[in-house]
Amino acid sequence: MKKDNRESVLSVEHVYKNFKLPHEQVNSIKRFVTQGLKKQKKGFETQHALRDISLDVKKGEFFGIVGRNGSGKSTLLKILAGIYQPSKGAVKTTGKLVPFIELGVGFNPELTGRENVYLNGALLGFSRKEIDAQYDDIVAFAELERFMDQKLKNYSSGMQVRLAFSVATRAKADILLVDEVLAVGDADFQRKCYDYFKALKKTETTVVFVTHDMNAVREYCDRVILIEGGDITSSGKPNEVADDYLKLFNNSTQVEKNDSQKRWGGGEIKIIDVDIKTDTKKIIVDYVVEANVDVDEFVLGYNFMDNNDRVLMGGNTLNATNGGKKLSIKANQKMKLSFAFDNVLGSGNYSFNTTVRSGDGSTVFDKWDNVTTVKIAKAESYYPIIAPADMTVK
Amino acid sequence: MLKKLAEKYNYSLILLKELVITDFKLRYQGSLLGYVWSLLRPLALFVILYFVFVKFLRIGDSVPHFPVYLLLGIVLWNYFAEVTNGGVGAIVGRGDLIRKLNFPKYVIVLSGSFSALINLALNFIVVGVFMWINGVDVTWNILWAPLLVLELFVFALAVAFFLSAIFVRLRDVNYIWEVIMQGAFYATPIIYPLSAMSVDIAKILILNPAAQIIQDMRYVVITQDSQTISSLYGTPWMRLVPIAFVIFLAITSALYFRRRSNHFAEEV
Numbered sequence: 001m002k003k004d005n006r007e008s009v010l011s012v013e014h015v016y017k018n019f020k021l022p023h024e025q026v027n028s029i030k031r032f033v034t035q036g037l038k039k040q041k042k043g044f045e046t047q048h049a050l051r052d053i054s055l056d057v058k059k060g061e062f063f064g065i066v067g068r069n070g071s072g073k074s075t076l077l078k079i080l081a082g083i084y085q086p087s088k089g090a091v092k093t094t095g096k097l098v099p100f101i102e103l104g105v106g107f108n109p110e111l112t113g114r115e116n117v118y119l120n121g122a123l124l125g126f127s128r129k130e131i132d133a134q135y136d137d138i139v140a141f142a143e144l145e146r147f148m149d150q151k152l153k154n155y156s157s158g159m160q161v162r163l164a165f166s167v168a169t170r171a172k173a174d175i176l177l178v179d180e181v182l183a184v185g186d187a188d189f190q191r192k193c194y195d196y197f198k199a200l201k202k203t204e205t206t207v208v209f210v211t212h213d214m215n216a217v218r219e220y221c222d223r224v225i226l227i228e229g230g231d232i233t234s235s236g237k238p239n240e241v242a243d244d245y246l247k248l249f250n251n252s253t254q255v256e257k258n259d260s261q262k263r264w265g266g267g268e269i270k271i272i273d274v275d276i277k278t279d280t281k282k283i284i285v286d287y288v289v290e291a292n293v294d295v296d297e298f299v300l301g302y303n304f305m306d307n308n309d310r311v312l313m314g315g316n317t318l319n320a321t322n323g324g325k326k327l328s329i330k331a332n333q334k335m336k337l338s339f340a341f342d343n344v345l346g347s348g349n350y351s352f353n354t355t356v357r358s359g360d361g362s363t364v365f366d367k368w369d370n371v372t373t374v375k376i377a378k379a380e381s382y383y384p385i386i387a388p389a390d391m392t393v394k
Numbered sequence: 395m396l397k398k399l400a401e402k403y404n405y406s407l408i409l410l411k412e413l414v415i416t417d418f419k420l421r422y423q424g425s426l427l428g429y430v431w432s433l434l435r436p437l438a439l440f441v442i443l444y445f446v447f448v449k450f451l452r453i454g455d456s457v458p459h460f461p462v463y464l465l466l467g468i469v470l471w472n473y474f475a476e477v478t479n480g481g482v483g484a485i486v487g488r489g490d491l492i493r494k495l496n497f498p499k500y501v502i503v504l505s506g507s508f509s510a511l512i513n514l515a516l517n518f519i520v521v522g523v524f525m526w527i528n529g530v531d532v533t534w535n536i537l538w539a540p541l542l543v544l545e546l547f548v549f550a551l552a553v554a555f556f557l558s559a560i561f562v563r564l565r566d567v568n569y570i571w572e573v574i575m576q577g578a579f580y581a582t583p584i585i586y587p588l589s590a591m592s593v594d595i596a597k598i599l600i601l602n603p604a605a606q607i608i609q610d611m612r613y614v615v616i617t618q619d620s621q622t623i624s625s626l627y628g629t630p631w632m633r634l635v636p637i638a639f640v641i642f643l644a645i646t647s648a649l650y651f652r653r654r655s656n657h658f659a660e661e662v
Contacts, residue, residue: 019660082496083659101494108416110423115416122412123495125405 006058007094009206010080010175015089017050017075017230049075051230053089057175060204064221064238066211066245072230074179077101077210081177095174098124102179104164109153113144116152117167124171134170142166162189169196175206180213214242246347249377265366268293269329269356274371276352278343280378287337289329289356289366297326297359300337304350304374312350315339326359343376344388350374406498413505418512432516436472440465447585457587458617462524466616467584467608469517474550474604475575476510481554482561482568489662499655500648503558507551514543525616535614542614545640546607552644555651562654562661578602583609588621597626603636 022044049072057063067073078084079091081099106123107116117138121131131138139145142162152160197220200207211217217224217238224241226234234244273288285302303314317327320339329335352372356365422428444461447453454460484503485492492499525532561567582605588596599605600623610633612620624630 078659083493085656099495105494106491108420110420111416115419119412119416122408123491123497125408127404127408128411 006060008056009059009094010057010097010208011092012053012055012076012080013090013092015050015053015076015079015086015091016048017072017079017084018087019047019049020044021047048230050079050086053227053230053232055225055232055235057206057208059206062201062207062209062220062222064209064211064217064224064241065227066214066217066224066241067227068248071227073210073227076227077177077179077208080208093175096125096172097175097177098171098173099177100168100179101177103161103168107152107160107164110151112151113148113155113163117148117163120164120167121170124167126170138163138166138170141169158189165189165193173205175208176200178207178209180211214245217242246377249347262369263367265356265364267365268295268358268363269298269365271354271356271366271368272334274354274368276372276374278374278376280376281343283341283343283345283374285339285352287339287354288334289337290334291329291331293331294329295358295365296328298329298356298365299326299359299361300354300356302339302352302354304345304352306348306350309351313345315341345374345376347377348375350376406501409497409501410505410508413501414508414512417505417509421509429516432513433520436465436469436517437520439472440468443468443585453586453590456589458619459525459528459530460587462521462528462530463587463612463616463620464585465524466521466612469514469521470546470608470611471579471582471584471604472517473510473514474546476513477507477550478553478557478571479575480506480510481550482557482571484554485558485562485658486565486662492658492662496659499658500555500651503551503554503651507547507554510550511547521615530616532615533618535618538614539611542607542611545603545637548644549603549607549640552640552647556643556647559647559651559654562658578604581605588626593626596621600626601636603640606633606636 053076055063065073065076075084077099078101079086080093081097081101082091083099083101104116104120106119108119111119114135117135118128118131139148142159142165144159144163147155147159155163197216201220209216209221221238223236224238225232226241226245228248234241269289269291271287272290273286275286277284277286287300289300299317301314301316303311305311317337318324327335350373351370352374353369354371355367357363358365422431425431427434440461443464448460448464454464457463481503484506485499488502491497557567557571581599582602583591583599588600588605588609591599600609600621606623609620609622613622623632623636626632
């Protein structure tokens with residue numbers, strides 16, 4: 001790590017967090033008594049949510065925490081916020097720390113919008129006077145001038161989020177803890193959030209940001225840690241850590257058998273086996289087909305569809321680079337076919353479909369939809385499909 | 395020094411104020427009579443008890459101003475019941491907040507107790523009106539009343555702190571407390587004058603801080619005919635026993651609550 005002379009405002013020293021999970025929770029007298037007599041036979045299972053976490057956030061830094069679901073990043077955030085106590089280790093903060101674990105904490109549906117602003121503001125540490133002073137700004141920013149004297153329960157969820165966000169952005173904090181609260185809302189709202197982020201960055205507010213959004217990480221963060229299984233497995237520059245994060249999924253490019261597959265056809269030629277191997281560069285599809293009768297001409301094709309059943313990519317025996325001719329097969333003959341092509345698909349899930357038809361395309365021998373789901377995660381790009389363009393620079 | 399202290403508790407104060415205001419606003423949401431119910435509820439109970447115990451059973455004949463005497467007892471007991479019953483579920487009821495924000499948890503319990511205190515103040519107005527109607531002679535002794543209210547405030551709050559913290563772990567507590575309060579209502583001289591009991595029993599009953607407070611309050615506000623812990627034991631120093639108990643309870647409850655409060659977020 002580079003030497004950084006800025007003052008450290010948030011330091012975490014060798015923090016451990018264990019959750020004791022009783023196999024059966026003792027929360028009534030009866031269980032307490034009966035289990036007490038059994039001398040706690042069932043006992044506890046200890047879950048190590050965080051192991052020896054140390055980090056140091058400097059003043060003015062935009063610090064990212066990324067990790068998969070269940071990796072321990074939210075536990076860490078709650079420890080930073082003082083909501084949970086660490087089992088071992090210490091957290092030291094300098095200055096006022098305000099957590100946004102969730103927007104609109106303490107909102108009460110039975111109160112009016114106005115009353116909720118004061119209540120939510122109090123939870124963020126604002127006195128009535130302080131809210132009075134900026135009340136008009138809050139309302140204007142939320143664009144809810146006409147609704148402030150209505151009860152919150154009559155607000156749409158979008159209006160509630162806008163109001164909550166409007167109050168939250170007033171918080172005067174030395175350190176802000178931001179969870180993925182900003183994943184909600186429409187495009188217009190998200191733009192506001194990003195504007196707020198940019199403003200935070202400009203004013204050099206210290207921000208600890210927990211997210212799954214690698215684009216936001218690359219754009220805003222100065223330094224990032226990756227948490228996996230309760231450990232910091234990677235830390236440093238946003239681009240590198242974001243790549244490491246995506247690799248967690250990359251290593252698991254998977255092909256899953258699909259339950260909702262559909263298959264029909266005359267059966268003159270049947271696909272006995274199809275095997276798809278993927279990595280980030282190549283996709284290889286191996287077929288074994290078998291014929292019941294002699295077929296002079298047949299065509300085998302395949303495609304990849306996205307979640308909306310749009311065909312994104314495909315090929316067949318005719319347009320393969322070394323193919324082009326229609327194949328023939330004898331009765332009871334087994335034939336192996338292999339297709340290898342560039343993996344141009346972006347990160348996502350795709351269904352794989354394949355068909356064997358007669359040479360003129362009029363008869364379907366074996367049509368097999370949704371054979372498997374192909375999961376692809378690429379670190380390099382978030383484009384659905386990379387178009388390798390011919391570029392000219394003038 | 396004072397400024398530092400104010401700074402430290404500034405957040406708690408802001409929060410406390412806002413929670414009390416919210417609680418008060420929400421209390422009678424949607425009801426036609428609204429805050430009037432704060433006064434009507436004890437009055438209604440008073441009317442029932444008055445007819446049953448004063449008119450039909452003729453329990454309070456020996457006590458001057460017994461209707462007011464009865465009303466004052468009910469009002470004080472209601473305060474204690476409101477704080478403690480509300481206290482049981484206070485922390486669990488705010489679980490969503492506790493899981494998402496780090497703030498001084500005692501504020502939740504304290505705010506419930508202040509809301510009840512506002513209610514008590516309103517009820518005292520009703521008591522005052524009845525005292526006037528009933529022709530009660532007010533003496534300088536009434537100046538002791540705020541101290542007694544303070545004792546009741548601390549006592550109820552101490553119980554509420556303990557109950558709210560233990561309820562997080564043991565969810566049977568609300569049922570147990572309900573039963574205890576039902577028994578305690580009859581073990582405390584509220585609807586009957588203490589003089590209706592034999593001296594031996596009265597001597598035991600008066601050791602309950604609630605009983606001591608109610609009887610002392612009746613003595614200083616309404617009539618010096620009220621039996622108090624001093625008159626029963628023959629020494630005013632005996633009063634120190636329930637007071638010491640209240641102080642002991644307040645300290646242990648506060649310590650217990652503080653120790654447990656770090657784990658509320660995980661357990662609630």
